[in-house]
Amino acid sequence: MKVKKYYVVWNGRIPGIYETWNDCKAQVDGFENAKYKSFESLSEAHQQYKAGYENYWKNHPVIPKTPPKLDSEEVTPPIWESIAVDAACNMATRVMEYRGVDTRSGKEIFHVGPFQNATNNMGEFLALVHGLAYLKQKGSNIPIYSDSITAIAWVRQKKHKSTIKPTAENARLFDLLTRAENWLKTNTFTNPILKWNTPVWGEIPADFGRK
Secondary structure, three states: OOOHHHHHHHHEOOEEEEEOOHHHHHHHOOOOOOEEEEEEOOOHHHHHHOHHHHHHHHHHHOOOOOOOOEEEEEEEOOOOOOOOEEEEEEEEOOEEEEEEEEEHHHHHHHEEEEEEOOOOHHHHHHHHHHHHHHHHHHHOOOOOOOOOOOHHHHHHHOOOOOOOOOOOOHHHHHHHHHHHHHHEEEOOOOOOOOOOOOHHHHOOOOOOOOO
C-alpha cells in the first residue's frame, strides 16, 4: 500500500505544505534554490515547516533504518562509522551545492555552494574529494559513501570529465575542480570509497531532500 506523503516547501513560489507531488512540483520546479522535502504525516510536516529548513537539516537526526530482507537473508547494513556526501543541482538554473554528513547522525560536516553554471556530477566529485581531504586532515581512515557511480569513477581516474565549459560565471567552481584534481594527484588515502545502496537503505544521509 502506497504511503500518503505531505510535501513541505520552505523556499518556492508559494511556501507551504502540499498534499500531492504535482502541487509541490508546481512550486519548486525551475525555482532557484528551492528547498522542500516529503514527510509521511501531516503533523510532522507542520512541525518541520514551522522549524524551518536549516533547523531541520542541522538538528533533525537521520535515524538508521533496519535493513529489509531479500531472499530470506539479512542485507548488509551501511558502515555507520563513516561519512556520506551528496550534491544537489537545479537542472533549470544549473545552481549546485554539495555537502558531507556523519552517516549515523546526519550531522552536517561541510556544506559548500551555491555554484552557478554547474552539474550534479561536478558537485558529487567535489564532495567526495572534500570528504577525503577532510578525513585525511583528521587522520581518519573510515569509509566515505557516495550514491554517484560517475563521481566515484572520476575520483579513481583523478580527473573530472564534465562537458561544461569554464566561464566567468563558474570560475570559482573550476578553480575548485582543478584543486581537487591536484589533491588527488599529490595525496594518498586509505579510506574505502563505497557506493551507497539506495534501493535497500533509502536516500543517502547527505541527500538534500528535494525529491
